[in-house]
Amino acid sequence: MLVRHRVALASAAALGAVVLSVTPVAAHSAEPALSPVAASAVAPVPLVEPGAPAFCGYYDGSTTTRRGQSGAPVREVQCLINHWSGGQPLAVDGIFGARTESWVVHFQDLKGLRVDGIVGPQTWAALRAL
Template sequence: MPSPSLHPSLASSTLSLNSRGPEVAELQRRLAAAGFAPGAADGQFGARTEAAVRDFQRAHGLTVDGAVGPRTWAALGVQAEPPTAATGGGISLQQLQDLMPRLSDSRAAACLPHLNAAMAEADITTPQRQAAFLAQLAHESGELRFFEEIASGEAYEGRKDLGNTEPGDGPRYKGRGPIQLTGRSNYRTAGRALGIDLEGNPTRAADLDIGFRVAGWYWKGRGLNALADAGDFREITRRINGGFNGLAQREAYHRLALELLSV
């Protein structure tokens, strides 16, 4: 797939069956590069291109409607220039890299549109909420570099409290995503909430488009926005970690995120 790029006019355009023009040709090129089959890059949004869009949306956990809007463009690696957190929008690439300096340029660019989309979906839309969310993700995922638990997952085998009742469930449903989703029952619950079959396709939780959405779902569902509003970062850590492991590092990320987002 082409590298993620800033393209405000393209990312804001909506394309559907019978659309025509250079935007359609760019869509067709990106679909083809992603391994789908839209036909020739002729700038005409016909039935074959629509089918490729639907297949792409289905594979990436998007609403399967055959129309290309901001979320589908983002999954294709096209993003508009994000507004700053101070105005209630997403964060910028520079802010992300300043907060997580171990993140490579290519990884940061790949993560950003999905991160911003997930924060919007989960109402993580104020600087206070974003700073807390980003700080916790930075610690949990090694600055967004690790979306799958390094351990095999055998330690979770037979854990009925996690819903792991079938042989192989431990490795199958090991921790994935920037906030580690773990256990068959949690995969099932998250998947149902997001409209994705994560129980049947657990590795999708480690993909950027789904992993960030899972993290946002987890965050919002556990009332962490309210705690961020109240400035209770310690309790956010307890609810995510079950204790206070790594609290000093989490707090250091939080202080820097607050500074970067000008809170």
């Protein structure tokens, strides 16, 4: 009985390794399924008319935002950067850390703005003019 149990565990471990090796590919190639409750809690993103300022809905002001800060303004910056970038998206976690600062610097450089990693009035305007 002990041998059969060990064989079953070894088989389950091997099958688990196969599933885990395939799952990340499948997880990134399809839309996540939402439960009926979660689906109803997700608000649709409104379409923005060309020329209208872009907003993600976290914050609509233009307070200077920089590394070390957190909250709704930081979430708005992260979300707006994700909208224009084609690379690895930022986590919209509301924490202005090194990765967010790096993306802000990159964005400022591409837009010909002063490159300082701080989201001031000019950077806000450029982010919203997507």
